[in-house]
Amino acid sequence: MSSQASFDRASVLGKSADELRALLESLGEPGYRGAQIYHALYAERRFEFAAMTNLPLAVRERLEREAAIALPRIVRRHRSADGTVRYVLGIGTANIEAVFMPEENRQTICISTQAGCAVDCRFCLTATLGLVRNISAGEIVGQVLVALEDNRAALKPQTNIVLMGQGEPLLNYDPVMAALRILLDPDGMAISPKHATLSTSGIVPGIERLAQERVRPKLAISLNASSNEQRDKIMPINRKYPLEKLLDACARYPLRSWERLTFEYVMLGGFNDSPEDARRVVRLLANLRAKVNLIPWNPGDLPYEKPDLARVQEFRRILADKGMLAFVRDSRGQDVMAACGQLALAESAASASPDVTHA
Numbered sequence: 001m002s003s004q005a006s007f008d009r010a011s012v013l014g015k016s017a018d019e020l021r022a023l024l025e026s027l028g029e030p031g032y033r034g035a036q037i038y039h040a041l042y043a044e045r046r047f048e049f050a051a052m053t054n055l056p057l058a059v060r061e062r063l064e065r066e067a068a069i070a071l072p073r074i075v076r077r078h079r080s081a082d083g084t085v086r087y088v089l090g091i092g093t094a095n096i097e098a099v100f101m102p103e104e105n106r107q108t109i110c111i112s113t114q115a116g117c118a119v120d121c122r123f124c125l126t127a128t129l130g131l132v133r134n135i136s137a138g139e140i141v142g143q144v145l146v147a148l149e150d151n152r153a154a155l156k157p158q159t160n161i162v163l164m165g166q167g168e169p170l171l172n173y174d175p176v177m178a179a180l181r182i183l184l185d186p187d188g189m190a191i192s193p194k195h196a197t198l199s200t201s202g203i204v205p206g207i208e209r210l211a212q213e214r215v216r217p218k219l220a221i222s223l224n225a226s227s228n229e230q231r232d233k234i235m236p237i238n239r240k241y242p243l244e245k246l247l248d249a250c251a252r253y254p255l256r257s258w259e260r261l262t263f264e265y266v267m268l269g270g271f272n273d274s275p276e277d278a279r280r281v282v283r284l285l286a287n288l289r290a291k292v293n294l295i296p297w298n299p300g301d302l303p304y305e306k307p308d309l310a311r312v313q314e315f316r317r318i319l320a321d322k323g324m325l326a327f328v329r330d331s332r333g334q335d336v337m338a339a340c341g342q343l344a345l346a347e348s349a350a351s352a353s354p355d356v357t358h359a
């Protein structure tokens with residue numbers, strides 16, 4: 001499907017229109033050819049220079065020799081009974097994961113923003129990998145391209161993206177923003193900012209920086225606790241950016257007219273799922289234009305229990321009674337470990353895996 005990486009050739013994936021213009025000029029070609037490549041690559045999803053028929057043949061042949069489109073390599077595909085596909089993708093010597101979730105009128109693609117993660121949330125399997133490395137804008141955009149291409153025959157008109165895979169997006173800020181500018185560009189991949197969500201563990205300086213961006217996705221915060229004491233236990237990042245600082249940054253965040261902040265709340269049975277927790281969450285978020293997604297914990301290897309369904313519903317009712325938008329989120333693809341906090345298997349730690357696909 002893709003031109004394989006050739007690291008001594010100029011890689012075009014992840015480059016902006018301006019960067020492609022500069023690259024073409026450095027090759028002695030007219031700069032506007034860069035914009036043509038941008039369109040062919042991101043809007044038309046052509047992954048071979050030979051297929052970029054908006055370019056003259058001589059330019060295509062030259063690019064085949066001197067440049068590369070290094071898409072992530074599909075190492076493994078795991079298909080779930082509900083149609084979800086989890087991809088293990090090879091990028092150089094590391095592996096990352098992306099998930100494709102088909103729905104009736106759209107597809108949602110969950111992508112990684114780092115290989116592994118250093119944030120160390122206690123309920124998250126990715127945390128057990130540690131940070132393998134930051135990934136590039138091309139490796140981020142490439143996940144979306146690979147997932148779309150691999151499902152080309154069944155694509156629905158709308159694509160949603162969620163930056164909720166491996167990694168903390170705001171700790172790999174510049175590549176993540178460079179990728180988002182391509183993904184959300186009407187002349188690029190043309191995903192609506194209303195259909196793109198960046199999820200953070202609560203990196204306050206990153207939230208403040210994101211607030212200044214002209215092009216930005218929606219923002220989701222992993223809350224997961226109703227007090228600092230509780231959050232410290234499962235999200236050590238809370239010691240650096242405690243709830244007062246985090247919620248203050250949220251209160252100052254400039255929401256667009258159509259926008260709300262999303263607070264993700266992974267419900268860990270017997271730990272953060274009591275009615276008193278729900279009442280504290282109501283108080284914490286009282287002054288924010290927000291919605292809350294309640295995510296019942298998916299049983300895994302980690303020492304937490306799936307919460308009782310009646311408790312989950314009671315928690316949601318307490319929030320709703322106080323006028324908060326609150327939803328219980330169904331975690332799709334659990335049978336292939338594609339659910340929230342599960343995007344990490346041992347095979348993600350290194351790329352020694354064979355190049356095979358599982359259907």
Ligand code: SF4
Binds near residue numbers: 117125341
């Ligand atoms: S939940 Fe997100 S931020 Fe926390 S360790 Fe996992 S990948 Fe990192």
